[in-house]
Amino acid sequence: MARTLFDKIWDAHVVDRMEDGTCVLYIDRHLVHEVTSPQAFEGLRTAGRKVRRVENTIAVVDHNVPTDADRLKGINEPESKLQIETLEHNVAEFGVPYFPISDARQGIVHVIGPEQGISLPGMTIVCGDSHTSTHGALGALAFGIGTSEVEHVLATQTLLQKPAKNMLVRVDGTLPQGCTGKDIVLAVIGKIGTAGGTGHVIEFAGEAIRALDMAGRLTVCNMSIEAGARAGLIAPDEVTFAYIKGRPLAPQGADFDKAVAYWKTLPSDEGAVYDKVVVLDAAQITPQVTWGTNPEAVMPITGTVPNPADEPDEAKRAQMARMLSYMALEPGQKLAGTKVDVVFIGSCTNSRIEDLRAAAHVARGRHVADGVRALVVPGSGLVKKQAEDEGIAQILIEAGFEWREAGCSMCLGMNPDKLTPGQRCASTSNRNFEGRQGPGGRTHLLSPAMAAAAAVTGVLTDVRELV
Amino acid sequence: MDKFTRLTAIAAPLNVANVDTDKIIPARFLKTIKRTGLGKSLFADMRYNEDGTEKPDFVLNQEKYRKAEILVAGDNFGCGSSREHAPWALLDFGIRCVIAPSFADIFFNNSFKNGILPIVLPPEQVAKLMDDAALGTNARLTVDLACQMVVRPNGEEIPFDVDPFRKYCLLNGLDDIGLTLAHESAIATYEAKIPAWQPKLR
Numbered sequence: 023m024a025r026t027l028f029d030k031i032w033d034a035h036v037v038d039r040m041e042d043g044t045c046v047l048y049i050d051r052h053l054v055h056e057v058t059s060p061q062a063f064e065g066l067r068t069a070g071r072k073v074r075r076v077e078n079t080i081a082v083v084d085h086n087v088p089t090d091a092d093r094l095k096g097i098n099e100p101e102s103k104l105q106i107e108t109l110e111h112n113v114a115e116f117g118v119p120y121f122p123i124s125d126a127r128q129g130i131v132h133v134i135g136p137e138q139g140i141s142l143p144g145m146t147i148v149c150g151d152s153h154t155s156t157h158g159a160l161g162a163l164a165f166g167i168g169t170s171e172v173e174h175v176l177a178t179q180t181l182l183q184k185p186a187k188n189m190l191v192r193v194d195g196t197l198p199q200g201c202t203g204k205d206i207v208l209a210v211i212g213k214i215g216t217a218g219g220t221g222h223v224i225e226f227a228g229e230a231i232r233a234l235d236m237a238g239r240l241t242v243c244n245m246s247i248e249a250g251a252r253a254g255l256i257a258p259d260e261v262t263f264a265y266i267k268g269r270p271l272a273p274q275g276a277d278f279d280k281a282v283a284y285w286k287t288l289p290s291d292e293g294a295v296y297d298k299v300v301v302l303d304a305a306q307i308t309p310q311v312t313w314g315t316n317p318e319a320v321m322p323i324t325g326t327v328p329n330p331a332d333e334p335d336e337a338k339r340a341q342m343a344r345m346l347s348y349m350a351l352e353p354g355q356k357l358a359g360t361k362v363d364v365v366f367i368g369s370c371t372n373s374r375i376e377d378l379r380a381a382a383h384v385a386r387g388r389h390v391a392d393g394v395r396a397l398v399v400p401g402s403g404l405v406k407k408q409a410e411d412e413g414i415a416q417i418l419i420e421a422g423f424e425w426r427e428a429g430c431s432m433c434l435g436m437n438p439d440k441l442t443p444g445q446r447c448a449s450t451s452n453r454n455f456e457g458r459q460g461p462g463g464r465t466h467l468l469s470p471a472m473a474a475a476a477a478v479t480g481v482l483t484d485v486r487e488l489v
Numbered sequence: 490m491d492k493f494t495r496l497t498a499i500a501a502p503l504n505v506a507n508v509d510t511d512k513i514i515p516a517r518f519l520k521t522i523k524r525t526g527l528g529k530s531l532f533a534d535m536r537y538n539e540d541g542t543e544k545p546d547f548v549l550n551q552e553k554y555r556k557a558e559i560l561v562a563g564d565n566f567g568c569g570s571s572r573e574h575a576p577w578a579l580l581d582f583g584i585r586c587v588i589a590p591s592f593a594d595i596f597f598n599n600s601f602k603n604g605i606l607p608i609v610l611p612p613e614q615v616a617k618l619m620d621d622a623a624l625g626t627n628a629r630l631t632v633d634l635a636c637q638m639v640v641r642p643n644g645e646e647i648p649f650d651v652d653p654f655r656k657y658c659l660l661n662g663l664d665d666i667g668l669t670l671a672h673e674s675a676i677a678t679y680e681a682k683i684p685a686w687q688p689k690l691r
Contacts, residue, residue, distance in 0.1 A: 038675040044654045046672045048679050050687070058572065060522035069666070075680075077689035086520065101520035108522050119691045140690065152571040152595060168573035168599035169524075170665070178669045180676060184652070216507060217565040220594060250568060252594050277686035284684070316507050316568075337563070341506060436516040443539070455511040455569060457534045 024291035026188045027257050028223045031163040031288070035146045037180055047183045050145040051162075052175050053131045054081040054118065056109040057436070058150030062173035063112040073116045074179045080140055081113045081120040084130045088438050089399050089426040094124060102437065116176075129402025129428040132156040132370035136240060137402055139269025143258035143285040148175055152247045153370045153452065159239035160266070161258030161288055163223070166247065186252045187297040189222035193230040195304040200486040202380065203238030204372060204450070204469035206230060206302075207245040208310035212320040214300055219251030222298060225290065226256050230304035236265040237376035244371045245452050248317040257289035309485055311357055312454045312467040314345035319454075321357065323472065323484045329353035348456055349464050350446075357482050360466075364447040365396040365477040366459070367423075367470050369433035372450035373401030375408050377470040381423075382414040384474035384488055390422035391480030397424045397439065399431040423477065435460045448476035491604040492662035496585055497631040498558035501548045502622035508562060509569035510596065514578040516570075527574055528581030549582070553625030559632065561615060561622045562589040566607075567596025576603045586632050588639065590615050601655045604662065606634060608649045617641065634660055 025033070038046040059081070066073070073079060086102040087093060097103040113120040121128045127138065132153050135141035143161035148154060150172040157164035171181055191210055211218070224246045231242065239256050246254025256262075263282050266272045273281045308322035319342075321328075330342040330353065346353065351360070367373070367381050378400065390396045398418050400406035406428055409415045419425050432439040433451040435458060441447055443462025450473050451458075454465035466482060475485040518530040536547045543550040549557065560579070566589040567575060576599045579587070585605055590612045592600075600607045610618070621628045621641055628642035634656060639647040658665065 037679045038672045040654065042653045044652075046669060046675065048676070051690075057519050061524050061573075064522070071666075077691045080690050085516075099520075105520050105522060117691070139688075142687075150571055150573075152569065154571075166571035166595055168571055168576075168595060168602060170573060170599065170602035174666050174669065177666050178676065179680075180669060180672075182654070182665055182669060216568055217591060217593070220565070220591065250565065250593060271688055271690060273686045273688055277688075280684070280686040316509070337504075337506060434516045436519060453509075453511070453569060455509045457515055458511050461515070461517075461534060461539070 024293040024295070026290040026294045026296065027161065027225055027255050027288055028163065028186070028188055031144055031146065032185050034144065043184055044182055045184065046180045048146060048180055049148050049175050050078060051140055051147040052079045053135055053147065053149035053154070054079060054172070055085060055131050055149070055151065056083045056105045057085045058169050059112065059172055060105060060108045061169050062176055063116065065173040066176055071177045073118060073176045076117045076119065078179060079118050081109060081118050082128055082131050082134060083109060083123055085430045085434065085436050087123055087429040089429045089431045091427065093427060099438070126403035126407060129405065130370045130373060130430055132244065133373060133401030133405065136160060136236070137269070137404060139266055139272030142266065142272065142281070143262060144288050148181065153244055155246045155251070155254045156240050156244040156370055158243040158246065158254040159236065159256050160262055161256060161285065163253055163255065165253040186223045187221055189219055189224045189251065189298040190296040191224050191226050191300045192228035193226065193302045193304050194228045195230060196233065197230050197304045197307060200309055200471070200489065201307050202469045202471065203234050203241040205307050205310045206304070207242045208312070208317065208320045208467065209302060209307045211245065211249045211317045212310070213302065214249055216248060216316050216318045217250040219246060219249040222251050223253045223255060224249065224251040226254060231256060232259065235376060236261060237374040240374065241371055245317070248452060258285045309469065309472050311472065311482055313349065313351060313357060315348055315454055315456050317454060317467060319345060323358050323482065325357055327351045327353055327355045327357065358484055360482045361446065361480060362394060362448045362476050362482065363445040364441060365394060365473050366432040366447055366449040366451060367397065367473050368399030368401070368431050369451035370401065371452045372470050373399060373405065375405050377450065378405070378409050378414050381470040381474040382417040384471050384485060385421040385423065385478060386417050388421055388478040390477045394477055394480050396422065396477040397426055397432060399426045400428050402428045421478065432459050434458060448473045448482060490662050490664055493585060493604055493606050493634055493659045495631065495633045495635070496558060497629050499554065499556055499626055500559035500561050500618065500622035500630045501554040501557035502619045503548055503560055503562045504619055506563035507565045507568055510567060510572050510575045511569055513567065513575040514572065519572060519574050524577050525581055527578035531578040531582045556583065558583050559586045559588065559630055560584050561618045562587055564590045566592050568593035571595045573599045576600045576605050580605055588615060588618055601659060602665070604659065606632065606659060608632070608639065610647060610649055614647050
């Protein structure tokens with residue numbers, strides 16, 4: 023029977039199948055960070071269990087870490103400090119490989135996995151973080167889990183799971199100039215909604231997806247969770263293999279060739295059946311910006327804020343009114359021209375070298391507008407170094423951007439980088455929920471080029487007018 | 490994990506769609522290394538003013554819902570992050586069951602691991618329960634997991650679906666790890682077949 027990419031990875035990892043269809047699913051890579059692991063290690067300790075496969079496990083600090091240059095002198099915030107120290111104690115006790123903040127390889131867990139060659143096609147990859155879906159861009163089945171499951175994987179290297187349904191999102195045609203993977207995925211979420219993928223694994227396919235570089239694909243899969251999907255997937259191809267080749271923890275030499283031979287068997291078979299199919303025309307996509315407090319409240323930068331009075335459904339009308347009130351936007355207002363206070367370029371969605379290049383391309387020869395604070399937070403120490411070597415950091419610094427150390431930063435309000443109540447932020451991150459970037463903060467999600475355009479103009483701006 | 494068998498309790502109505510995990514427990518409260526003590530931060534931004542005083546309109550601040558053990562909620566409850574702090578906070582407050590037309594996958598899964606029963610019902614049935622919940626202490630709902638039935642205050646019984654394996658674990662308060670370790674030899678057999686080209690991280 024013709025199988026999808028998801029079916030093939032799933033089948034290859036079933037260790038055992040119970041009568042009701044629940045499977046014991048083997049996990050190839052377990053990524054661990056400081057926020058969702060302390061209780062899991064504590065559980066192991068209490069039960070007298072070990073980490074079953076330290077060779078499948080890697081730990082890093084990202085959520086809590088400050089991103090200022092002085093962070094190596096020590097972390098001031100006592101709770102963050104305790105959480106980081108707890109991870110360091112746990113990895114030492116259980117023998118788990120670990121990248122501390124003093125290591126150039128430290129960074130956002132979903133940036134360093136692909137960067138180091140830890141995440142590979144055909145693998146099952148989990149992490150106590152919903153944006154684990156990112157790694158699906160390499161053709162791996164990657165999904166977020168809770169802390170109980172983190173403990174379960176540490177103890178057994180497996181999870182108890184039932185297969186998800188298959189969904190195909192095909193993006194045909196060519197993406198217009200000024201648009202990126204971020205605009206594709208925001209447009210997809212706008213179309214199918216924040217629960218459009220619930221219970222499904224989304225496979226992204228089509229000409230516009232194939233044409234994306236690996237950074238763009240990682241962005242697309244990163245936000246599949248914002249459409250409610252369990253995971254996002256893109257079939258591995260020559261772009262994938264070229265990206266992986268030579269990465270430190272990827273197979274080397276003859277092993278790489280063996281791996282590629284296997285990876286080439288993974289793409290969905292001709293005639294494979296999907297439970298749901300959605301098709302988009304890339305040519306119709308324009309630079310996207312969110313206007314509300316969930317990622318499906320999105321529209322082209324050329325759009326105007328919707329009027330709740332036009333919404334027939336009462337519950338949706340109330341929700342829309344609530345969103346506009348929180349976001350301090352008026353019905354009918356043009357999105358372009360809305361003043362911003364902060365610009366954040368970073369997060370597991372958009373902090374790779376390609377993202378920083380796109381921002382620098384817009385910022386070159388321009389300057390951050392008066393009254394705007396603009397932060398650039400590279401996704402890893404190695405991305406930071408590469409950007410410095412390429413001269414990108416210098417362009418951004420000269421343009422008035424803050425150039426910071428690697429971490430999750432202002433994506434989630436868990437470290438010193440936060441919005442203050444009422445501040446409006448153009449952000450390359452993934453969630454525009456109320457209070458996500460700090461209590462009372464207002465988030466507009468957009469691409470790195472669009473964020474840079476907002477930084478230099480001081481308002482939400484159609485980047486196509488600047489490049 | 491505590492068993493879940495039969496619960497008769499006050500239900501709190503939270504008729505909002507897309508209640509995300511940042512609403513259930515904002516990220517600034519995740520800096521804990523414990524599972525307990527999060528109940529006071531449950532729904533923090535909806536529940537408290539900036540000075541820490543309670544917002545009187547929020548459902549769980551109303552006297553009649555302070556001891557609620559069931560939450561009746563809107564579509565796509567628990568969307569967003571994978572933080573298990575969300576069910577931990579609900580449990581610490583005292584919530585053992587959430588009823589909604591739909592849930593986000595990870596939250597749904599995390600709930601079962603903590604002895605919380607998430608129940609999916611059609612929107613029209615949830616609407617009835619939302620009305621019942623609005624009666625506060627005058628109306629209690631009964632949730633019977635063994636019979637897979639929600640019983641309204643008027644005696645009407647509403648059946649619900651639940652995955653048989655998850656039901657078994659919840660009824661018996663079983664932790665998955667012990668059950669999975671029964672498959673130890675199958676895991677070891679699988680591991681012996683992992684191709685040699687697959688790199689080890691240590």
